[in-house]
Amino acid sequence: MRFTDFTAFDLVLLAQGLGVNLALFLGTSLIGLVIGIAWAIVRYYCVPVLSACITFFSELLKNSPVLVQLFLVFFGLPGLLHIRVTPVTAAAITLSANTAAFVYVIAVSGIESIGRDQLEAARVFGLSRRQVLRHIVAPQAAAFAVGPLIALLVNQLQVTSLISVIGVVDLTKIGNILNMRTLKPFVVWTAVGLLYFAAAKLVAFVGSRFEKRLRAHSAWRGL
Structure with missing residues (x-):
C-alpha cells in the first residue's frame, strides 16, 4: 500500500x-438561543442602559467576520487578560456569541411583528406585562421566528468549518490532513463537502418538521 492511498x-x-x-454546533446553538432570547426579553422590558449595550454588542458581532472574532478570542484574550484559552473554548465562546447576536435580531423582529392592537387589548383585560409576554407575544413571535432561525442554524453549522484555523481538529482539519497525505484534493474535499451538505440537510429537515408542528399548534389556538 502506497503512502498516498486512502x-x-x-x-x-x-x-x-x-x-x-456537530457537538460544537449543538452546544453553541443552544447557548446562543438562550442568550439571544434573554437579550430580546431585556429589549422587550425596555431596560434603558442595558438594552442599548446589548444592541451595540449584537451589531458588533453581526457585522464583523467570524474569523476575526475567533482570532480575537483565541489570540487576543490570552494576551489581554493573561489567561489560557484552548481552541475548543475559543470556538465555543465565539460561536455562542455570534449565534446569540443573530437570534437576538430575529427574536426582536418576531416581537415587533405583533400588532399593537393585540397588546393594547390584553392590557385592557388586565393582563400584566409578564402575562402578555407569555401568552400573546411568545407564541406568535416563535411562530414568526422559527423559519429565520432554521436558516440561521444551517448557516451556523457551515460556520463551524472555520474553527480548524485555530487548531480544532474538526471535519475541515481532517480533510486538510487527508489532502496533504493523499494528494487527492478533489476526492477529499468532495467527501468533506458532502458530509457538511448531509448535516445541513438534516438540520433543515428537523427544523422544518418543528416549524410545521409549531404553526399547526399556533393555528389551533387561534393565534
Whole structure:
C-alpha cells in the first residue's frame, strides 16, 4: 500500500471530525438561543442602559467576520487578560456569541411583528406585562421566528468549518490532513463537502418538521 492511498480508517477520521463540528454546533446553538432570547426579553422590558449595550454588542458581532472574532478570542484574550484559552473554548465562546447576536435580531423582529392592537387589548383585560409576554407575544413571535432561525442554524453549522484555523481538529482539519497525505484534493474535499451538505440537510429537515408542528399548534389556538 502506497503512502498516498486512502484507508478504511479515513472514514472513521472523517466521522470523528464531523462529530466535533456537530457537538460544537449543538452546544453553541443552544447557548446562543438562550442568550439571544434573554437579550430580546431585556429589549422587550425596555431596560434603558442595558438594552442599548446589548444592541451595540449584537451589531458588533453581526457585522464583523467570524474569523476575526475567533482570532480575537483565541489570540487576543490570552494576551489581554493573561489567561489560557484552548481552541475548543475559543470556538465555543465565539460561536455562542455570534449565534446569540443573530437570534437576538430575529427574536426582536418576531416581537415587533405583533400588532399593537393585540397588546393594547390584553392590557385592557388586565393582563400584566409578564402575562402578555407569555401568552400573546411568545407564541406568535416563535411562530414568526422559527423559519429565520432554521436558516440561521444551517448557516451556523457551515460556520463551524472555520474553527480548524485555530487548531480544532474538526471535519475541515481532517480533510486538510487527508489532502496533504493523499494528494487527492478533489476526492477529499468532495467527501468533506458532502458530509457538511448531509448535516445541513438534516438540520433543515428537523427544523422544518418543528416549524410545521409549531404553526399547526399556533393555528389551533387561534393565534
